[in-house]
Every structure is written in structure tokens, then in C-alpha cells.
Amino acid sequence: QKEVEQDPGPLSVPEGAIVSLNCTYSNSAFQYFMWYRQYSRKGPELLMYTYSSGNKEDGRFTAQVDKSSKYISLFIRDSQPSDSATYLCAMKTGSGGGADGLTFGKGTHLIIQP
Amino acid sequence: KAGVTQTPRYLIKTRGQQVTLSCSPISGHRSVSWYQQTPGQGLQFLFEYFSETQRNKGNFPGRFSGRQFSNSRSEMNVSTLELGDSALYLCASTTGGSETQYFGPGTRLLVL
Numbered sequence: 287q288k289e290v291e292q293d294p295g296p297l298s299v300p301e302g303a304i305v306s307l308n309c310t311y312s313n314s315a316f317q318y319f320m321w322y323r324q325y326s327r328k329g330p331e332l333l334m335y336t337y338s339s340g341n342k343e344d345g346r347f348t349a350q351v352d353k354s355s356k357y358i359s360l361f362i363r364d365s366q367p368s369d370s371a372t373y374l375c376a377m378k379t380g381s382g383g384g385a386d387g388l389t390f391g392k393g394t395h396l397i398i399q400p
Numbered sequence: 401k402a403g404v405t406q407t408p409r410y411l412i413k414t415r416g417q418q419v420t421l422s423c424s425p426i427s428g429h430r431s432v433s434w435y436q437q438t439p440g441q442g443l444q445f446l447f448e449y450f451s452e453t454q455r456n457k458g459n460f461p462g463r464f465s466g467r468q469f470s471n472s473r474s475e476m477n478v479s480t481l482e483l484g485d486s487a488l489y490l491c492a493s494t495t496g497g498s499e500t501q502y503f504g505p506g507t508r509l510l511v512l
Contacts, residue, residue: 332501332503
């Protein structure tokens, strides 16, 4: 079993729809959760970062973490064609010195149809 | 503030050769991490450097190595290249006390 599971998609939705992207994880030591967006042939771009269970909102994006279920989500409201990209969830156990690197999901390919 | 920069952006090598990739972190960031991204395995952590010291290492063979300079710039080296080393190599920087890592555009390596 992979530490982080993420449906690769593709996920195709019409413009303006609410998008829901999800990851599950098996390592209960993960404490820090991130969502990255990656356009083709580019580096990942940090969208959201959270370390506590609950919701965090930033503009059209909402990150949700449920540590008891080991499940995280990213919601995109009023989706735009420019949101078409691969979305990667990432997690980390420790902090500061000696901490491990990020563990990523495989990414979900999202297509927003105009 | 300028982002993370990586050079070169593209590289073609043959099996058995070695390669050195360079990363300049965001100004003020002292931690640099390296990742390998392939279609099959996704993004995998290689190692992290902080204040010129390797602080953590992923599960990669010893052919993969790195170093960090006093100005926080980092290099990674892959010796005796194999076809399977073809990948996008990404560098990320952070302040060192933060969990938020900012990625560069990557170096795309093709091994023939």
C-alpha cells in the first residue's frame, strides 16, 4: 500500500463547476499537508498549506483535512479553464532539522472544459 | 523576490556518464531539497541540505549525491547514469524552519 493514494484522473468538469480533489494516507505521523498545482513541463506551485484538521480557505480554494480518517481534500470553486493542471497532494511528518522530505501523491489531472 | 532557479533546464546524456545539476534558492532560504519526478513513480524525495549539511536523505542509491555552498546554492550529482535516471529533477527551497517548500522549474534529464 502506498503511503499516499490519489486518483490520477483525468477528471473533466465544465467551467464554473465546483471541483473536489482528494487524497488518503496511511501514515498517521503526517502532520503537515500541502496542495500543489503543476502545469505541463513546469515545477509544482504551492497552493495551500495546513497542519490542523478542519478547513482553510484562500480565495476560490479550500483545503480540508480530516486526520481521524486520514483524508485530505482540495475544493476549487468557480473553476476556470486556467485551472486545468495536475494537482498534487503532499505531506510531511516532522519539522525543522532532521525532518523528512515531502511525500507526494501521484497527482490528479484536472481538465476544465470551457 | 526572485524564485528558485535551476540550471540547465534540459540535458541529454548517455549511459555511464555523470551529470551535475544546479539550484539557486529563493533569497534568504537556507534549506534546499531535491526531488525526482517520473511518470511511473511520481515525485520522490532525494535529499535535503541546510547550512551546507545534508539533513535528510530519501531512498536512492549512492550514485545520487549533493552538496550545498555557503551562499545556499546547491548542486546534485548523478554518477554512472542509467536509462531509468531520465526524469525531471526538481529543487525546492524553504527558510529551514517552515514546512512550505517552493519549487523551481526543474531540469529535464534524458539518458540515452
